[in-house]
Amino acid sequence: MKTINILDPQAVSAEDAIGLHHVAKLVFKARRTTVLTGAGISCNAGIPDFRSDDGLYNIVKAKYPSSFIKGQDLFDVSLFRSNETLSIFCTFMEGLYNFSLQAKATETHRFIKTLKEKNKLLRCYTQNIDSLEKRVDLNCGIDSNVFNEIVHSSQKQFRQNWLELDVVQLHGNLHKLACTQCQFHYDWTPEKQLKLKEGEYPECDNCYAKYQERLYSGKRLTGNIGMLRPNIVLYGENHPQSEILAKGLNIDISLKCDLLLIMGTSLKVDGVKKLVRSIAKGVRERGGHVVFVNKTPVAKQWSKCIDFEVLCDCDDFIRALKTEIPDLFLTQEQLDSKKLQPRPKKEAKDGLHKSPSFINIKKEEEGTVLTPPNTPEKIRTVLLPKSRGSKVKKELLPLPTPSFTEIIKVESDCDGVDTDVDDVPLQTFSESALNRKRPNVKQESMNQSDRTLKRVKVEA
Structure with missing residues (x-):
């Protein structure tokens, strides 16, 4: 517990x-x-309650100091054995009834x-x-x-x-009265309430009517007339x-x-x-x-x-x-x-319902707040599908074929000296030579080199 x-x-x-x-x-x-x-x-x-210091039991003790009755005894059936305790019970119940009415x-x-x-x-x-x-x-x-x-x-x-x-x-119910003899129920009336306040029990009207009926008809009387008490x-x-x-x-x-x-x-x-x-x-x-x-x-x-x-x-x-x-x-x-209704925006109170980031972030200047950098984008690599069973052939790139203007320039620079075309650096060749279509680039390059050498010798 x-x-x-x-x-x-x-x-x-x-x-x-x-x-x-x-x-x-x-x-x-x-x-x-x-x-x-x-x-x-x-x-x-x-x-008032019953057992507290200012409860009903202590109220009874204060009201009847000379009586030997205890507060709890007011709700005990033994009080009907004495006229004194019975009178106290009637007075007490009438007072309790008044409390409940108010x-x-x-x-x-x-x-x-x-x-x-x-x-x-x-x-x-x-x-x-x-x-x-x-x-x-x-x-x-x-x-x-x-x-x-x-x-x-x-x-x-x-x-x-x-x-x-x-x-x-x-x-039971205090707002009802019950007969001690026939158990017939009655409501409270000013007359019955006055009798109870004075410490007396009112008689049962039902029992009294039966008593009168048997008396005037010459029948034997069967019992006493019941008294009314709260139905508790x-x-x-x-x-x-x-x-x-x-x-x-x-x-x-x-x-x-x-x-x-x-x-x-x-x-x-x-x-x-x-x-x-x-x-x-x-x-x-x-x-x-x-x-x-x-x-x-x-x-x-x-x-x-x-x-x-x-x-x-x-x-x-x-x-x-x-x-x-x-x-x-x-x-x-x-x-x-x-x-x-629209929900109002909740504003965090000082020190309450605030996340640690909200509390620890400091402003560099008034009106500006540091913000984290943007997250870099991921670079995706696209893998091309490979065909099944295909083998990659390794081939050497062919040498570029020099253009006609490049050949003339080489001839003019030689000045009677036997110069091999292979000694000329590749950087002197024009870019257009790289884009040409040549079915057999290697053989064509060799033939052209031979013709160039023969022309140089003849002119010399």
């Missing part, structure tokens, strides 16, 4: 910056991303919406009960009335309904949708997820631990990666399961992604218009 610490954006090391860039590339290249979120992604929305979706919630729009979101599993995902138009929650009818009937119908879900709320899962109680979740999880594992992104959770809940191990195993077997993002480090037991641990605020991580991979957050229209 590689840790990337960017808690302080002004003091990020070069190694952490490179690691963050690598994680951003993984997010951009992932085709199917599974996201697991916790209370940490809702802190910037105005809803909260707005954060950068992380909008990032999950972006993944869906880019067809990169496989599923989002959340431990949060604030339903802020609905603020960005994500399909949240499991309708028990629908899934319970098809979970044992049509596998195809169940798969179709499951794939329509964007967000699976693992711990408490520690120590069975999950009412466990069978639906198990079946849906198997579908998601079979869809070959290549990135698991864990954000804003400490991974200390047993059920969530099993969920993460199941998904992470399938992701890593297919060459994918597991990325953990939170302010506090994860336990060391996860070092073999998580590839990258990014220590920072969840919204700061999303802002970093917008800087590293801005195209992921652009709409298709924006991407198309970006392609049509």
Whole structure:
């Protein structure tokens, strides 16, 4: 597991910056991303988390100092054993509901919406009960009335309904009230909210109607009237949708997820631990990666399961992604218009993105730059083809025949002296003698030399 610490954006090391860039590339290249979120992604929305110094658990301790109840016990099923703890639970839940009404979706919630729009979101599993995902138009929650009818009937119908879900709320929905007796669901009303604020449970209208019906018909009363409480899962109680979740999880594992992104959770809940191990195993077997993002480090037991641990605020991580991979957050229209725009010429900054030649070249004079000489052209030698079987005959060039004017000149210079024509240097012969055609140059030259000698003797 590689840790990337960017808690302080002004003091990020070069190694952490490179690691963050690598994680951003993984997010951009992932085709199917599974996201697991916790209370940490809702802190910037105005809803405090649970285990931090200013979390909900410590707020409860400060509000009820005389009570022996701990903050974590507010989500434990054992609080129903005491009227005092039950009253504290009602008041606490009403306050949490008010927080969620005033909260707005954060950068992380909008990032999950972006993944869906880019067809990169496989599923989002959340431990949060604030339903802020609905603020960005994500399909949240499991309708028990629908899934319970098809979970044992049509596998195809169940798969179709499951794939329509964007967000699976693992711990329930605070914005719904459920009866402790008949499990009937209700929306919050001002009357019900006022009773919970005062530490009292509102009665279930469905149970009360059945009670009145049996009472006036003279039938035996079968039970008590149920109370309404927020539709959330408490520690120590069975999950009412466990069978639906198990079946849906198997579908998601079979869809070959290549990135698991864990954000804003400490991974200390047993059920969530099993969920993460199941998904992470399938992701890593297919060459994918597991990325953990939170302010506090994860336990060391996860070092073999998580590839990258990014220590920072969840919204700061999303802002970093917008800087590293801005195209992921652009709409298709924006991407198309970006392609049509001419690319601006990039100017190298001082000391950055400059080649060594650009840095070391010095100018002799201002406005002139030394340039290398032109490359000399290569001389090609053309080889003429040789005919097969031909032999080259070596022949001596014949001596040139002197012209008539040259002969007269030789005769005039002799002055009665026997002079042999062979003693005359070849340089005195005219060039025209070299271009003459002579079939038998050697014999003709000898005959002419003899005639010249005879003429010289006669004249003498």
